[in-house]
Amino acid sequence: MTGYFRSIEIGNLQLEGNVFAASMAGYTDCITRSLALNEGAILAYTVMISAEALIRNSGRTLSMMKRADGEEILAVQLFGTSPQTLGRAAVLAAQNGADLLDLNAGCPVSKVTGKGAGAAMGRVIGRLALAVEEMGKAGLPVTVKIRSGWDDGEINWSEAAHAAVEAGASAIGFHPRTRRQGYGGRADWTALKIMSRELPVPVIGSGDLDSPVSVLRMFNETGCRAVMIARGAIGNPGIYSQTRKLLTNGIQETPQIPEERLKIARFHLKAAAEEFGDKRTAREIKKHLAGYIKGWPSAAELRRKLMTASDIPALMSLLNEGNQSRVRLRGNVQRDG
Template structure:
């Protein structure tokens, strides 16, 4: 199938059909800026809860920070209550000037699914429709497109993605992203790209493919194999923000595969730390930087002592002194190309669900209690 060169989501046109997946504790304003400096795409804020936003929870509001050069503001919302989701959508449009809102129905974390949220929610078709209707109605006066992200289903015996696609289309959702795994798989095993292709055939709205995109060539293979309108990239860019440069080149028909030396990686690490400190202050910014060190240095020969020291930095001066110890001429470890990054783990024994959740597929889920604080992505 032909490779798309751009992505259209309602009134929003994205120059490259690539979306940065929201990742809790990762895709803050600094990281989004860092990735955007590498290549075009749509860069989504960390997921926030609709109830937290409506109730003006301080932590939720702290997460809604945008870089001064972030011209297209994109936010992912989590929610299980249609009223809260609708109100939160209106707040984002009216007060935060967002240009795109994504709704999360893919999170596999037990504390979320146990309350009927994330990847568990699409089992309740009626509730899903109610939430989408409220969100689209709230966003429409502002001409802001609403999209959703979901998974194949709870497990292979309880698939929901085709119904979710149909409901999304019927309620006016601009596009649907499918992570080609079930909730019970979490991040284990291989993503099912055939399911993405099946969803493309099933709906008329754009479908974005998600799962196992580790290199730009993977993204091209996915869209060619499935007919997807674009891709959503999550773990593949951890410690490799230049992946977005490769993706932009690939979708433009150019053959670029970035193999940075350790010196070039060091420069990106320094820029990342600098941006974090600008947005969060030096102390907190350096603490946030620590989690990225192992991803940046994966496969390189940097010694354990240096790695441990970088994972304990407290100031930019300390970052600079330690980065200076890296060998700038060391070539990129090519054996790392195409390999999984970030969390993987094993399949869960079962999906944690509210009592009686599987009894019917049309319940409203009116008894669900939505958290006011953030949850992780999916």
């Protein structure tokens, strides 16, 4: 029994565990959140939503925060520049069912930082604090997701995190890479360890969580109170159930076999097509499907075919075909997923 899977409080919310699904623009939607929750994630952040677009009340923006199947706590991530706009968007999110709000102060994309949002919000501590205060007026717990700084010459996670907490943040999500690092190099777990010791509120660790063992290691090495899994869950929602088992009772399962992953991939494809329609799904699902078959010997051919398939029936039949060829190969590659 390792006992790292624990309940945790974020503001007035009592969560029955501490393994969360991180937000990933281009990947996260209500289907991936539902898959994650179904596999045992306790909370799944929505994709980042523009505060400005939300207050313009565009239908598409509101649809990004649609509650997923089985989603008890709707955790809406907002990004923006003006604290007042973020505050107004927070109220709207609350009126539309949000239970928790997260401020994105970590997105490295130039289009976002160029407007002073995302990682650029984390650079201007006074504005960050004001944004947290304004968002707090919506009456929901607010979490803030930050990076370690802008670049190696501007490491400011400590000031940013303390200011956010003083302004009312109930937890800090920490991805300890700089904006300049983007998603490359290693995340600085030493910074995560120091932050976890320093802050009076829970720190949710992020960065390089690519397996259940890596999650266990992060808890063990940094003392963070919760984790959020990001790239490790792409095409691999089973990582949540496997992680929970490892954290709860030390059981280390072998990775899911390809047939199991293809079964989830088919479910994902069908659910996405029902939710978003065939056309949009055919366009957006391929990166997920590539994730489901990642790392298999001889996956290259199937990946190539998936990438060139143009509609849902073609994608589904490739996933079925993949299954059959995997079954034929089973003697050799039973546990290569």
